[in-house]
Amino acid sequence: MVNAKDMTRIERASLLSGKSEWESRDLPQYDLPSFVMSDGPNGVRRQTGSGDHLGLGESKPATCFPTAGTVANSWDPEEVKAMGEALGEEAKDLGVQVLLGPGINMKRNPLCGRNFEYYSEDPQLAGRLAAGFIEGIQSNGVGACPKHFAVNSQELRRQASNSIVDERTLREYYLTAFEIAVKQAKPWTIMSAYNMINGTYAHENEHLIKDVLKDEWGFDGIVISDWGGSNDIVESARVGAALEMPAAGLASARQLVKGIEDGRLTDDELSAAAQDVVNIVEKTRNTHPSGNGFLTEEQKTAHHEIARRIAQKTAVLLRNENSALPLKKGANVVVIGDMAQTARYQGSGSSKVNAYRVDNLLDSLKSRDGINVLDYAQGYDRQGASRPELIEEAVNTVNSANPDVVITCIGLDERSESEGLDRSHMNIPQVQLDMLEQLVATGKQIVVVLVAGSAVEVDFVDDVDAILYVGLSGQAGALATVDILTGEVNPSGHLAESWPIDYADVPSSDNYPVAERDSVYREGPFVGYRYYTTRDIPVRFPFGYGLSYSSFEYSDLNVDDNGVTFTVTNTSDVPGADVAQLYVHPINSGVLRPARELKGFQRVELGAHESKQVRIDFDEYTYRHFDVETNSWQVEAGEWEIFVGNNVNNTPLRATHTIVGTMQPRPRNSALGHYWDGDVKNVSNEEFEALYGAPVHLYRPDVLGPNDAISSWTQSRSWVARLIANSVQHQSDKALERTGAPDLNALFLLNMPPRAMAKMTAGAVSPEMVDGIVDISNKHFWRGISHVIAEYFRNASANKKTLKEITHE
Numbered sequence: 001m002v003n004a005k006d007m008t009r010i011e012r013a014s015l016l017s018g019k020s021e022w023e024s025r026d027l028p029q030y031d032l033p034s035f036v037m038s039d040g041p042n043g044v045r046r047q048t049g050s051g052d053h054l055g056l057g058e059s060k061p062a063t064c065f066p067t068a069g070t071v072a073n074s075w076d077p078e079e080v081k082a083m084g085e086a087l088g089e090e091a092k093d094l095g096v097q098v099l100l101g102p103g104i105n106m107k108r109n110p111l112c113g114r115n116f117e118y119y120s121e122d123p124q125l126a127g128r129l130a131a132g133f134i135e136g137i138q139s140n141g142v143g144a145c146p147k148h149f150a151v152n153s154q155e156l157r158r159q160a161s162n163s164i165v166d167e168r169t170l171r172e173y174y175l176t177a178f179e180i181a182v183k184q185a186k187p188w189t190i191m192s193a194y195n196m197i198n199g200t201y202a203h204e205n206e207h208l209i210k211d212v213l214k215d216e217w218g219f220d221g222i223v224i225s226d227w228g229g230s231n232d233i234v235e236s237a238r239v240g241a242a243l244e245m246p247a248a249g250l251a252s253a254r255q256l257v258k259g260i261e262d263g264r265l266t267d268d269e270l271s272a273a274a275q276d277v278v279n280i281v282e283k284t285r286n287t288h289p290s291g292n293g294f295l296t297e298e299q300k301t302a303h304h305e306i307a308r309r310i311a312q313k314t315a316v317l318l319r320n321e322n323s324a325l326p327l328k329k330g331a332n333v334v335v336i337g338d339m340a341q342t343a344r345y346q347g348s349g350s351s352k353v354n355a356y357r358v359d360n361l362l363d364s365l366k367s368r369d370g371i372n373v374l375d376y377a378q379g380y381d382r383q384g385a386s387r388p389e390l391i392e393e394a395v396n397t398v399n400s401a402n403p404d405v406v407i408t409c410i411g412l413d414e415r416s417e418s419e420g421l422d423r424s425h426m427n428i429p430q431v432q433l434d435m436l437e438q439l440v441a442t443g444k445q446i447v448v449v450l451v452a453g454s455a456v457e458v459d460f461v462d463d464v465d466a467i468l469y470v471g472l473s474g475q476a477g478a479l480a481t482v483d484i485l486t487g488e489v490n491p492s493g494h495l496a497e498s499w500p501i502d503y504a505d506v507p508s509s510d511n512y513p514v515a516e517r518d519s520v521y522r523e524g525p526f527v528g529y530r531y532y533t534t535r536d537i538p539v540r541f542p543f544g545y546g547l548s549y550s551s552f553e554y555s556d557l558n559v560d561d562n563g564v565t566f567t568v569t570n571t572s573d574v575p576g577a578d579v580a581q582l583y584v585h586p587i588n589s590g591v592l593r594p595a596r597e598l599k600g601f602q603r604v605e606l607g608a609h610e611s612k613q614v615r616i617d618f619d620e621y622t623y624r625h626f627d628v629e630t631n632s633w634q635v636e637a638g639e640w641e642i643f644v645g646n647n648v649n650n651t652p653l654r655a656t657h658t659i660v661g662t663m664q665p666r667p668r669n670s671a672l673g674h675y676w677d678g679d680v681k682n683v684s685n686e687e688f689e690a691l692y693g694a695p696v697h698l699y700r701p702d703v704l705g706p707n708d709a710i711s712s713w714t715q716s717r718s719w720v721a722r723l724i725a726n727s728v729q730h731q732s733d734k735a736l737e738r739t740g741a742p743d744l745n746a747l748f749l750l751n752m753p754p755r756a757m758a759k760m761t762a763g764a765v766s767p768e769m770v771d772g773i774v775d776i777s778n779k780h781f782w783r784g785i786s787h788v789i790a791e792y793f794r795n796a797s798a799n800k801k802t803l804k805e806i807t808h809e
Helices: 009-014 068-074 077-093 123-138 167-174 176-185 206-216 233-239 251-261 267-284 297-314 361-366 388-401 430-440 477-485 529-535 670-677 685-692 710-715 719-739 744-751 754-759 767-777 781-807
Strands: 037-039 098-100 162-164 189-191 222-224 316-320 331-336 371-377 405-411 445-451 466-469 518-520 539-541 552-560 563-570 576-586 597-606 611-617 624-627 632-635 638-645 653-659
Touching (some): 009 267, 068 123, 068 297, 077 123, 123 176, 123 597, 167 176, 167 624, 222 267, 233 267, 251 267, 361 371, 361 405, 371 388, 388 430, 405 430, 430 445, 445 477, 466 477, 552 576, 563 576, 563 638, 576 611, 597 611, 670 685, 710 719, 710 744, 719 767, 767 781
Parallel strands (some): 037 098, 405 445
Antiparallel strands (some): 552 563, 624 632, 638 653
């Protein structure tokens, strides 16, 4: 075991930055190899060569599993663990030591472009699923890297935004999922977020990393920055964040040495951070590819079936009038929709997998016995262009074929859900809705297969006979969809997020996404169902909702000090599964709380007319709240309401239970005003500051700085800076119009602050050069360009000298 303290100071410092896009730095003189990282929340994206972090370059073929937002609808940690095991096996075969996933961020707002990568709007559900995923990956000797720690809620300005959130909401809502995952699964690594939290970047946030993650939760792994997310490496090392990625060059190493000389960092703190890197190398030292870097045919077949099984459990039956599903044996069907022929099965960005096989709905239906596919029509332009002739063709196809059922596949296109951009609305493209309206007018039975990575508005719900929401279901999703449509599999997915009727109903709809630096989380703890149940706001589909071909009955609730017991009965002739859910709420509380909070769940498999007794235990998370006055977790004494059912709005079993607690309820703080009844859309600045515990001063710069996003340059006093920003924006817009897919490089540049250039160019750009670039953006062109040129040569010379000091060559 290598001891970092045996190294020279510059050697230790060099370990705290990556060597390349995906590798840590190696030190051969200590027999210390690199370890390889790869994106992998729903499939291993193993790139060779220089690679990139946006999913643009080619990667080795791998299994594409359903995305996290879809997997969450299974409410099945054991199934997620099986997915993690398969991913860990593939990572090992492909030469990856650390897999960058899962994404555990809370779904604060349905428009977040990366919601498809995140599990849920609830921390209990997200935490338990993430823990299973991590355990599965690490069972193969491959490290998991949960991300993005923390409060990363929007893609706009993601590298240059500041999440302003009160401590209670931070601890109880945005951190609890990470806490559950860290304590239960003990991940070897964790990735910090791009954004600031209350004014301090996540990768150097002492409260987040040292106080909470390490001291309170006992995390003993390595904290890795998101790619380009490091700001001040000296401060990061001081608080215990060990590795900045991807490749900042050797200027960072020199900064660390100077930080010790200046008294900002101690030698012991540098050693501790370097030892974190050494430890992960030692943990993964024996994780070598078991094959030639490609999957065997046997693995491909086995993992495809795992992906199919998971997709079966994640599909959510949202509507089924007059038993439209399952399809009758021998049914004559017409299939409509471009996505039925060309599957959309994953999101865009760094999680994009080079799937070795992709099934589509049309061919899967054609190959299934007992279903007669009479015809197919495209129905709509995938990129949203108005093409009335496609709608006319679809209607004529239905009328001429005269099917029993029309299966139409609609949903969000590739432009809608991607790393780097947020959605602008919750609607399905209008051309698809226009087509659906015309299909309904034919009078045929309409079954909608809905494709989307997160919630959408479905105003057409009452016009169609059935809706099967399949999410982004991975490479085998089409087969799983047909399994459910034909009744070979009984749908059992339940929504892991609320689906509002209208986007205006969302608690953060008035201030999302924020184009300025500061994003104020005015809604506090009232996110998703926590808001809708407290305010009694109707939703289209509530959190936890999902229909089945079976019917279920809940009875015999008993509560004791350690948990609840109840009976679930399948009252139908069809074997099926339901998800039992436990919610709690204090009756007389002096603490601000939503009307209901999920505190436990269990998936229950039942044969026809079978009954099972179900037990859900209480745990440390059930009744607690974070008390800001004592800076500690407390439990209010008194009576608590217990709710049990199969979604947040359907809880037929109710009871009260008395808790001894650790504190008596305090009088309510009247300064919180509208918060007490969840009326967060009318919260005043003074009420938010009472919740936050301090005055809020929004950042409004007179001049642009190294941490202001390139998109801010559109308002620069420099015509050069404006030209650059506007050109990049134009490139992004044209690419979207031309290809129907986002230009991830352009989006990354727009959201990136200049200081990230020094973290992502393998040493070609130094922090000192960034100062000159910032001068250019502030109308000091000649001074800035002169500074950049001078520092370029100075940096190149310094890098050669530092490299010799590290390699001793």
